[in-house]
Amino acid sequence: MFMRFPAATKTPTPYRPEQRLITSAIWTIHFDLDNDMWLAENRIIDTVRDLEVDVMGFLESDTERIIMGGRDWTQRVGEELNYYVDYGPSPRKHTWGCAMISKFPIKNSTHHLLPSPDGELACAIHATLDVHGRDVDVIISHNGQEENPLDRRLQTTELARIMRESQNPFIFTGYVVTQPHAENYKILFDGGRMNDIDPTDHDRWCQYIGYRGVKRVGYARISRGTITDTEIQAGKFVVPAPGEDISEWQPSYKRVEESHYPEEYHFPKKFHGKGVRGHFYHVFNAPRYFD
Template sequence: MGMRDTTQYLAEELGMWVDQGPGPDKNTWGCALLSKFPIVNSTHHLTPSPAGELAPAIHAVIDAYGELVDVYVFHSGQEEDVEDRKQQSEYMFTLMGQSSRPAILLSYLVMEPGKGNYNTWVSEKSGMRDIDASDWDRWCEYILYKNLRRSGYARLSRGTVTDTELQVGKFVVGQPEDLSAGLVPEAEVPQDMRFPSLFKGEGVRGHFYHVFDEPRYYA
């Protein structure tokens, strides 16, 4: 970034904690985590890449209202090398499966929902669940979780390519995960747990909810 630490700038402006994982100096894409909650611990990983496209990952532990939550940030490459993808997904599901704490994966995976390595990331071995398995239109970005109660999911306009959009999830700590939770109308959701209404319809400055046309809520 031209010798400028963009993550530090964002953290200071937003009043957040930041961790910058393996970056271009390690011959990889780089990844970063911004958190409104204190980062208690963080480790950096360069996942196996026999074809040479090194994929970075962060495994951080945050203190969310007194509960420790694992947060994984992973950035795979664009080449979609079969062996790279296989070894990277196995490395990460082993890492995620080692912890019994509540966890969230924020990731750039480049894959089709429900197929191939998706079934390694979302599996009994990793313990991770898809925030919304019915979302058929993803390719780059995915949010996975375990041992948390999900309460909401939304996607904001992406322009012409999938990795310029925002995917946003809401979770509740301190409550058991409900595997039977289904969709509920927004009217049944407390105001402080809803997504902003200004992005409904045509939205603001070209930013609007898409795919589902509105946020989704679960209870």
């Protein structure tokens, strides 16, 4: 532990501070076990590093129970990649787990057990981050599964309330279990005063990214490789300067080519084509960029 101390105390640094960018992503990691039930830590760490994410939510992340080895794998991710870590609701809360890593200081974090009267418990992290000098709220969440529609509706309603009541710029990355533009989708985005990162993407079921008060630059979907059964979704956003009025900010859904933005705004090139370690841009075969 003493030998690791210098790395563990180094201040995390965001990837693109000059552009005021934040890259946020969500990934369901299935308790750090791959499809053959081997530990996936090394591959997860490599992928997070290659994707250059500033804030990432991990779902199904609770490995601290005895049956999962009584281990906190987020500590290793935080130390090796130099992130602040919020490991989410404790194992005693009996959720599947949600955790967050952040290159930005975590000013406040609240752990939620979402309403679950009819089935499994669901967790959420609502955190306020200091993003380039501006308070930005984020939510990492994992709703219950499709077997309990009452749970999912109440859980989504509670997430919408949290987002609706916040006055800060907001980024949502979560597991909602709904088809695009269905009831729970409308509760989340309309009820939460949030914008879908790409409402024309109809090939989604569980993971979604939403935003408000930041400028969306790009959206990417990256295949899972051999890890779990769920892809990575990532969004790039420009955060307004401190004091800048965001009340009139409206999303543009005009698609543009990657060349529309300087290279600093692009998603990493190494995930094009066949990608690396089985991780590559899929569904669209390339990131989408917006004006």
